[in-house]
Amino acid sequence: MKLQLRFLPFLALAILALLFAMWAGLLRMGWTLPTFDNLAIAHGPLMVSGFLGVLIPLERAVAIRQKWMFGVPIIAGAGWVSLFFAPPVGAVLLTLGSLGMLAILGVMVKREPHIHTITMGVGALAWVVGNFLWMMGFPIFQIVFWWMTFLVLTIGGERLELSRVLKPTLGQIRLFSLVAAALVAGAILATFDLNSGSRLGGAALLGLGFWFLRYDLASRNIRHPNPLTRYIAICLFGGYFWLVIAGGLFLYLGALYAGPFYDAALHAVFVGFVFAMIFGHSPIIFPAILGAQIKFYPVFYAHLILLHLSLVTRVIGDLTNQMEIRKWGGLLNETAILLFLALTVFSIVKGSKE
Ligand code: HEM
Numbered sequence: 001m002k003l004q005l006r007f008l009p010f011l012a013l014a015i016l017a018l019l020f021a022m023w024a025g026l027l028r029m030g031w032t033l034p035t036f037d038n039l040a041i042a043h044g045p046l047m048v049s050g051f052l053g054v055l056i057p058l059e060r061a062v063a064i065r066q067k068w069m070f071g072v073p074i075i076a077g078a079g080w081v082s083l084f085f086a087p088p089v090g091a092v093l094l095t096l097g098s099l100g101m102l103a104i105l106g107v108m109v110k111r112e113p114h115i116h117t118i119t120m121g122v123g124a125l126a127w128v129v130g131n132f133l134w135m136m137g138f139p140i141f142q143i144v145f146w147w148m149t150f151l152v153l154t155i156g157g158e159r160l161e162l163s164r165v166l167k168p169t170l171g172q173i174r175l176f177s178l179v180a181a182a183l184v185a186g187a188i189l190a191t192f193d194l195n196s197g198s199r200l201g202g203a204a205l206l207g208l209g210f211w212f213l214r215y216d217l218a219s220r221n222i223r224h225p226n227p228l229t230r231y232i233a234i235c236l237f238g239g240y241f242w243l244v245i246a247g248g249l250f251l252y253l254g255a256l257y258a259g260p261f262y263d264a265a266l267h268a269v270f271v272g273f274v275f276a277m278i279f280g281h282s283p284i285i286f287p288a289i290l291g292a293q294i295k296f297y298p299v300f301y302a303h304l305i306l307l308h309l310s311l312v313t314r315v316i317g318d319l320t321n322q323m324e325i326r327k328w329g330g331l332l333n334e335t336a337i338l339l340f341l342a343l344t345v346f347s348i349v350k351g352s353k354e
Helices: 008-029 040-064 067-085 087-111 115-135 140-162 170-192 194-215 217-221 227-253 260-290 300-319 323-353
Strands: none
Touching: 008 040, 008 067, 008 260, 008 323, 040 067, 040 087, 040 115, 040 140, 040 260, 067 087, 087 115, 115 140, 115 170, 140 170, 140 194, 140 260, 170 194, 194 217, 194 227, 217 227, 227 260, 227 300, 260 300, 260 323, 300 323
């Protein structure tokens, strides 16, 4: 299969945001590194709206192929770059980017009004609301449930789509819709009452985690004879497990503003769930964008195992207030992500030569 490099600049815009975000993440962890103005503070927006805010609309634009849709990752890309020079401009552009994503989802829902597109549409709406409130000056800890809702429902919608072959019953769909609605309600509530909103959002994350563990295609494929299918299922399973942990933490701890507990609960979602899902979906995302097949190598388990072990280390460091342990956990989280990127590039290049 031949590599198609025309979407590579878009992909590079996403990966570059990820690299800056990881650099900022290490600064936030307390590692002494060179820095510049506005870098450390931009970590969260760079990860959520920079890296994923470019990657997710890009994947949609490549799938649907309407020219205007490619403007969305460009606006989000201009937004994250502006965060360094003119943060208010960056916030406006990222909010516009999220509106663009909502418009893309509008097209998708119109074409295919199903539970999976509607779930992703609500996810995109959550991104718009979160970005708008953040642009208006709300602190991140108060709007972060909106960003989590964006990512959890976007990924959740994608999983519903891929699990359609299992033909979920009406009862299962109703249960999913109820828990997803509770997640949105948690984000709304957290904007006014952080404590109650975090607990409701936590309960919803817990519910969604259990729902996916029970009903997602992953539970069927965990012993699949095909090694790639099995690997993807194991990635997904790990991600759902972290969703349950995150939900339990938010439910138990309630309002979180900063510090180690905040770090643990947030990154159980952002690293444990989101990155495990990215690892698992990369054999779908990258071939779609680059037209190249990903060849599976058993060494892929190295970055997956490192991701989970390092996150366990980080969360233990957080919950026991041992900052050295947490620092190393964070550094190893990033090592796992870099290893994933390196092995993915290797696999794509190798696959394209066969
Ligand atoms: C991969 C390694 C990562 C490291 C080392 C890291 C590090 C950190 C640290 C130290 C904090 C501050 C926590 C505190 O207040 O004590 C933080 C906050 C945050 N992180 Fe990460 N993070 C990582 C990955 C991610 C990812 C993947 C996402 C999103 C997809 C993310 C989103 C956020 C957000 C939204 C905040 C809150 C920012 C704020 O309140 O200003 N992080 N991160």
